[in-house]
Amino acid sequence: MSFLVTAGVFMSLMAYQPYATSAQSDVAAGQVLNIGSDMTFPPYEYLDNGTPKGVDVQIMEKIAELNGTLKPNWIDTRWVNLIPGLKSGKFDVLYSSMYITKERMAQIDMIPYLKTDISLLVLKGSQYQPKDPMDLCGRTVGAMKGTAFVAQIQSISKDRCEAGGEKPILIREFETSPQTTQAVLAHAVEVQYDDAAVMKAALKSLPKRVEISSTESFFPVLSGIGVRKGDKKTHDLISSGLEKMKQSGDLKRILNEYGIQEPSPEDISRVMN
Known part of the structure; x- marks a missing residue:
């Protein structure tokens, strides 16, 4: 079994777990499901006095409830280590509001569950008020290291700014989203440059210090829950739980609490096929 322990020896949500020796998971009721997540990304996942909270945590708790006795164990892991940790067997599931990309799907399997886009955050009252991607040309932009954000900014800089005769974007990368906000x-x-829901959470936390300057949605994406390639048992456990939540309306209800969209079948087909 890959990182699965019986409920009787489950000691703590954040307990250290050794690397597994098997590339295959054997998730079953009554066992702990180890979940790798960067718990610095509210409202998706974060720690509140050591307790995992957020939309992704709520969704996984509901999946566990539907399963019966499955126990989610959240392992706080920095973003750049999430895919390597999943592939090596450190955890069974990667659940960290990760955008679905072709590059990621070449390494892991991903199960779509929400739709989001990008917002831009600046100092409150700043004379610089970028509204759309072209307003980033020649500017210093902060983004979270190892995310799709960096690749998107690089594409904007090359394909829009430089191709249009504008100055390139200077990108500065940070380990977490809160560190990027601190840089602002x-x-x-x-x-x-960050996820729209995350920027709304930052604005709610710092209403007198920052503001969202972007006025239009851009780079709409789907986020997915990751499992190791070939781990059909874990994939089926997660996907069947999500399907039950869709049918009952629980998925839409939880997402709506945070102003996040449920993807349409057309959205999913476009990204996954």
Whole structure:
């Protein structure tokens, strides 16, 4: 079994777990499902006095409830280590509001569950008020290391800014989204490029210090739950739980609490096929 322990020896949500020796999972009722997640990304996943909270946590708790006795064990892991950790067997599931991309699907299997887009965050009252991607040309932009954000900004810089005769974007990368927001506050970057729901959470936390300047949605994407390639048992456990939540309306209800969209069948087909 890959990182699965019986409920009787389950000691703590954040307990350290050794690397597994098997590339295959054997998830069954009454066992702990180890979940790798960067718990610094509210409202999706974060720690509140050591307790996992957020939309992704709520969804996984519901999947576990539907399963019967499955126990989610959240392992706080920095973003750049999530896919390597899943592939090596450190955890059974990667659940960290990860955008679905072809590059990621070449390494792991992904199960879509929400739709989101990008927002831009600046200092409150700043004279610089970027509204769309072209407003980033020649500016210093902060983004989270190892995310799709960086690749998107690089594409904007090359394909739009430089191709249009504008200056390239200077990208500064940070380990977490909160660190990127702190860089905005410290004037280390002019704007933060991040998930729209995350930027709304930052604005709610710092209403007198930051503001969302973007006025239109861009780069709409789907986020997915990751499992190791070939791990059909875990894939079926997650996907069947999500399907039950869709049928009952629980998935839409939880997402709506945070102003997040449920993807349509057309959205899923476009990304996954």
